[in-house]
Amino acid sequence: MTCQGAFFTHLGFRVVDKNVLPQKIWADCVRCAEYPDCDKTAVFLEVPGAPETTAGE
Numbered sequence: 001m002t003c004q005g006a007f008f009t010h011l012g013f014r015v016v017d018k019n020v021l022p023q024k025i026w027a028d029c030v031r032c033a034e035y036p037d038c039d040k041t042a043v044f045l046e047v048p049g050a051p052e053t054t055a056g057e
Contacts, residue, residue: 001025005041013043020044 002008005015021042029035 001029001038001040001042003040005043008041008043008045011045013045016042016044018042 001018001021009015018038029038032038034040
């Protein structure tokens with residue numbers, strides 16, 4: 001999750017729906033003062049040769 005979505009998309013990350021993030025990420029989110037009204041963008045980087053994940057769909 002980032003406030004700098006344009007920076008990360010320039011580096012090859014893709015914007016994804018927050019709902020595809022792993023539970024581990026959500027564990028941090030629910031402790032955040034901005035939860036559930038988060039203004040951050042979820043980004044995902046495909047790494048060649050890495051195991052497939054649901055966030056890449």
